Amino acid sequence: MIVALFDIDGTLLNTGGAGQAAMEAALAEAFGIRVRPHGIPTAGRTDRAITEDLFGHFGIPDCPGNRRLFVDTYVRHLQRTLAECRGAVLPGVRDLLETLSGDGRIVIGLLTGNYSRGAWAKLRHFRLDAYFAFGAFGDEHRHRDDVAREARRELARRLDPDRSVRTVWVIGDTPADVTCGRAIGARTMAVATGVFPADVIRAAGPDVLLDDLSDHARVVRTLLDGHPSHAPRDGCC
Ligand SMILES: [Mg+2]
Incomplete structure (x- = not known):
């Protein structure tokens, strides 16, 4: 899994x-x-x-x-x-979540610095909440690495012990997402859809860096392969 x-x-x-x-x-x-x-x-x-x-x-x-x-x-x-405010769901996200929610090989969750109530309010507003059943949030932790460790513990509590986790991916838009993924031994997929330029995110060393999440086939293939579909740190940005 x-x-x-x-x-x-x-x-x-x-x-x-x-x-x-x-x-x-x-x-x-x-x-x-x-x-x-x-x-x-x-x-x-x-x-x-x-x-x-x-x-x-x-x-x-x-x-x-x-x-x-x-x-x-x-x-x-x-x-x-x-x-x-004039917010928006980012390119490809809704379709990607729809695809992943129908793929029994992949479990998705949240790893966010948001307060949990703020996170769910944002997801509800954009009608993305139904895709997620669990997550780790920024209520109690000052450092994102600790949120990532909580996500691992939450995973251990929730998942069927008979289903072994082959790979955990952390997907985010900042160097801190990459760093916290590494802190729990996860692979990291960075997207240049936030405030950080691609070269700044690349310097943090994600396993893969994408312009956005719109190429579903590539994202799913990368998640399933457990390694980037191209050379590490050689995304399309
Ligand atoms: Mg972010």
Whole structure:
């Protein structure tokens, strides 16, 4: 059996800035902070890490009550910003997920830095949620490598022990996706559909780098072969 673990933002979909807008609205509503945060990177990071940095930046006490208030407010605003922002499912993704969901050799899941409620809100908005039954999320972990380790544990809990996992793939759009895949011994498929240029992602050393996920035949062949359909680190970008 093959397992493919997908990142969300920049890999499956682009929210058009809905996530960032919802975080800014949550800061304003929950803590009265109306200054836009600058210098806090988001791509490839976990929501927990971003929240800790925002709290540190604005001097908000990092306690369970404040974290819960921030996440609740963020998720509520996210429903609105997803509807307002001009996001989109990325090229080839819906058809690829449809193909993979009908292939009994491949199990798909999520490996994302999103808060779990935020992740499911984004997937529901774009009607991609039905393709996924499980995942690992960024609620508790500051480092993406730890989210990847949680994904492995979740896999072990959920999968039939009689079905051995031949290969785990991590599919994402940032160097951090590549790094976390390597941290759990997975193969890594990078896509240049997020904010990072292809040469930056390539430097992280993914097993395969693609422009996007629109060539279903190539993606499925690569997943099943367990190795890139072309030479390693020699994608089409
Ligand atoms: Mg991403």
